[in-house]
Amino acid sequence: MLRLDGTATATRADIGGKAFGINGMRALGLPVPPAFVLTHPDSTQLRDGIRLLERETGRGFGDPTRPLLVSVRSGAAESMPGMMDTVLNLGVTDSTRPGLITLGGNAFATDIAERFRTQFEQITGSPPPPDPWTQLDLAAAAVFRSWMSPRARAYRAHRGLGEHGGTTVTVQAMVFGNLGPGSGSGVLFSRNPITGEPDPLGEWLPRGQGEEVVSGRSTPRPLADLARELPAVHRELLDAAALLERAHQDVQDIEFTVQSGRLWLLQTRSAKRSDAAMVPLAIGLVESGVLSIPVALERIRPAHVTALTGSRIIGRAGAELLATGTPAAPGIGSGRVVPDADQAEELAAAGHRVVLARPTTDPADVHGMIAATAVVTGLGGSSSHAAVVSRELGRPCVVGCGPDVLAGLAGLLVTVDGHTGEVLAGELPVLPVDPRLGSHLGTLADWLARHPAPELAPVVRAALARVQSAPARSR
Template sequence: MGKYVYDFIEGDRSRADLLGGKGANLAEMTRLGLPVPPGFTVSTDACRAFLATGSPPAGLFEEVNAHLREIEARLDRRLGDPRDPLLLAVRSGGRYSMPGMMETILDIGLNDVTVGGLAARSGDERFAWDSYRRLIQMFGRTVHGVPAEEFEHELAAVRATAGPGGPSAGQLRDLVDTYKKIFVRHVGHDFPQAPHEQLFLAVRAVFESWNSERARIYRRQERIPDDLGTAVNVMAMVFGNLGPDSGTGVAFTRDPATGAPGVYGDYLTDAQGEDVVAGIRNTLPLPELARLDPVSFRRLREIMATLERHYRDLCDIEFTIERGRLWMLQTRVGKRTAAAAFVIAAQLVDEGLITADEALTRVTGAQLAQLMFPAFDLAGAPEPLTVGVGASPGAAVGRVVFDSAAAAAATDPVILVRRETNPDDLPGMIAAAGVLTSRGGKTSHAAVVARGMGRTCVCGAESLDIDAERGEFVVGDRVVRAGDVLSIDGTTGRVWLGAVPVQPSPVARYLAGELSPEADGLVAAVHRLLGHADAVRRLGVRANADTPEDARRARRLGAGGVGLCRTEHMFLGERRELVERLILADGPAEREAALAALLPLQRADFVGILAAMDGLPATIRLLDPPLHEFLPPLAELTARVARAEARGEDPGRDATLLAAVRRMHEANPMLGLRGVRLGLVVPGLFAMQVRAVAEAAAQRIRAGGDPRPEIMVPLVGDVRELAAVRVEVERVLAEVDGAPEIPIGTMIEVPRAALTAGEIAAEAHFFSFGTNDLTQTTWAFSRDDVEGSFFGAYLERGIFPVSPFESIDAKGVGRLIRLAVAEGRAARPELTVGVCGEHGGDPDSVEFFAEAGLDYVSCSPYRVPIARLAAGRAAVAATTGTSDSR
């Protein structure tokens, strides 16, 4: 039998995989000599054993009892003692913070007898009965799934009839009886009176909650593995609901919304553990504690400073004051907004707590993407409808919905409006553009979860009188109904009725060259960290750009060249008719005339792109899609011809086009006549494009430029295809006076190309992985079809943690990439290797590509800064062997 239970003094923060984040940090605080109530942690090993078998591992509860006896001896108090009972708190704590996902049960050990002992010891009968009703409520909801609203309804009724000081002891005693009846009605037996049974059932319930629906949803959202399990922390109770000299709170060592140093958090007097994050009462700002209890406040500030220096990061702290004595219940590296992440990382470098390399591990490409989102343009904005607490920054506009299901089902942006949120609201919070609550502060459930997801959130808008059943809320004399449009500002807390215009964010403007790096603290932090990422990264970052405008934008955003120029986009619009002439050409003369008409247009496009990327590489892909994609759809042409014939008219050109479309029709166009196959069977097509590239480069050289084009042949599956095209390409290049030397490479986008990369490298100066098609052909997925049919079910079942089109499939597609890189460079050591699929802008994929040894990634212009940051993080991870996804 293994060891499953660890006293707090036995662990430290390095054992978070075993003890969970909460347990490891409780152990760390205990080792630091901070005031932590005695307790122990049931390890994640025990949870995994339970999840595997459905039963606690053998000997677990005997081990729990042994550690419990140590706490009893330390405190000289016994669980179940009718005169002076020890009470316990049971909290979950996985490896990664999952706010609101796992369950907490307080006051374990209370029953019909020990409630009297608690009343006698505390001298407060009202407190004792209030603690007992809390236990029944938490235990019933968590262990047996009793609907929380049944308890809340009865509690609200009692509060409505109570005096100014709240419910009396007698009223709470009666409420306990009512709660017991609710429990029996739903569970089928009495509330358990044996304290040890309460404890063991609570531990089991925490294990089971790992696989609750909301836990699984959160893990999918945050990409947390399903097999980690959760630890269980058992701690002696300390009480914040013992009167005005007691309370509970949450503190941050810096502002989690902006990163500014100072005292941030919430405090509630005469309140118990979960009251702050549940948002049941609006809290006091933490600085108010200095007035209410200056001694505890000073001690709290000392502990906050100690923890921040020790963890070298923003710390999130939960504490309780019991009759003037401060107790630490939890600490962790705090969740923060994207803006705060950058600001704090830069501050910590300045304070000498972390290095610039470490600072890169504290921010992510996804956070930088959030900072590039627009903000509200308040010039001429109306007076706000109300103002709450700005809990998670951003500008969100959407229709009002009042429940999670409606938000999750919505197809357009919505604002989820609630009195307060709870873990069951997670699906709606994920789907919503923003969250608005009438209760709670910066540490409420809504605020913490929204910040973690990068969702805009305004909390504590007290003027909202919400009636979710009627589907409306009232502010003064204004009635806002479901479906009305709201705008919410998660920075200032302002709420407007109607849509407020948005404007580019300062970070986006800085990245576009419109603001100086010193514009504000956030912009300065982004500038520093992005600059350091550029200094340390090995991986180049190029852009997918099909027009000169795209190329210029990409260069402003830091692109080191064009990694993919899709020439098919140059054949659309007014030029489509020229392509139709090419397709319908009756003999070589007509075909050559159509190509001759396209040549100067292509050349002009390439001149613009090469000028925008002067001195930097520009990879130009020859035509890839099937030619029939440039013709009207079959159904449309059929209908047009039928209508003309029904009217007795000559369908003319439409009939010719219809015949061509039918002739070129393919059962699976993605695997048909496209890419390199077009160049081999349509005479002159690739030659025209190559000539346009070469003439454009020669023109730029004559103008004093430094063009660096590269020609990429798409969809090669066999080296003989590339060899045949290369002969033609080199012939055309030799015919253009003044053309520079132009590398010729290929796009690796079918598995056979990856599997024969060593052979193909003999004919290629470079490889560029087209990961969109490589993913489709490796998985046998047609992206246009499968994403709307079964991907949702695959994500729901956990078959995909994330769509393979969003983040690279490292095990399958990634293995092909590694193989092609290794074999290609074995055949041609100087081979340049890049990626130009959409994965090139995904931060997780970028880190994979860096580790796999690629030379560059290419992505859309707006994702270039994100890829630059991710490449810097990858370089740090490669040298230190660490990565931080906070």
């Protein structure tokens, strides 16, 4: 058991990305709920860790008046967003209800208990036992086991990640975005991971817990709403994002909760980004003084340059617009709409091009997302499971089209534009180059003249030639 108080010297490989990020944030003096990490199942160490959290929070695990609730989360060295299990609000029992009512009222206590019961049953396959310590043992064991779940193994196979390493388990004191006014949860990217633009991108769900945001079950509001409702919290969040970006020398994906007007940071990690965003992000980090040019060039692969000159739809003006949503992962994908991940995998294996359309996606849908040419959801925002995983997989994605839209799409041949957030009827032709991107390629060419990178130079030259010969943008 390792206490994550900012003094731990363990590496990401030792304790996993989640714990490493928490420890680093506390070392920077940022507001983070207390936490500890286990590298292997051990009931005794779980109890020792909970005692640390009790001392730091002034709350008691199972205490009827000031109950301590915790989250139990996975954390591999390589980020695998949404692929392994998480249990929130653990520690709820009949005896802790009075303390939860004191904290937030009867409706809050009921909401917390129901969230916990539902999630615990989903993860462990059984109702929560009345003893909080047994809850903790069972949840930690389930999270450790989730490393070998079919969805996690499929994701690792697709990404070329090995089966070795496993996951750690991070246990963290809960803070509550669903407590009431002045509370909520959200996700902030320190720069736009979809387009590569330098402005932060984020979402905010008032009176909600973070799982609702990242799962896509709720459609959050833009970060501008947080700036309007809680301007001091918004400023503190942006300042923290800038600090973390410099500390990690990379674009950060930050999960946060606001409880009664107080900001808490729960997680930071390097943001999953589209291939098309990689070059503009690298240029922006250099221009901001976060990265040197040689380091930026080391991060750019030929595939990133190729993606930068990606396709665009032509003949859009005559196409029927079937749905609109939030553009969540760039690119163009065409195929027959199917509502089920298993069906998507079966049809793709038979040689058919399919678009997966789901109300939301979860880790059980990853095999269908891999098989599809594009992903569309009825709910969720740009930080939902569908959005984050689609960017990682390189699948065009449009989210939040509306819960009643998808039924009308099933079986249709469509084209999904992940740049604009549109779903159009038919299989539309595409032009493979967007000529607006010449400035980024010109910057790369200037860098390469001073810092040679033999594997990139010919790709950049070829991309510049394609851009310079491309016709003007049309609709």
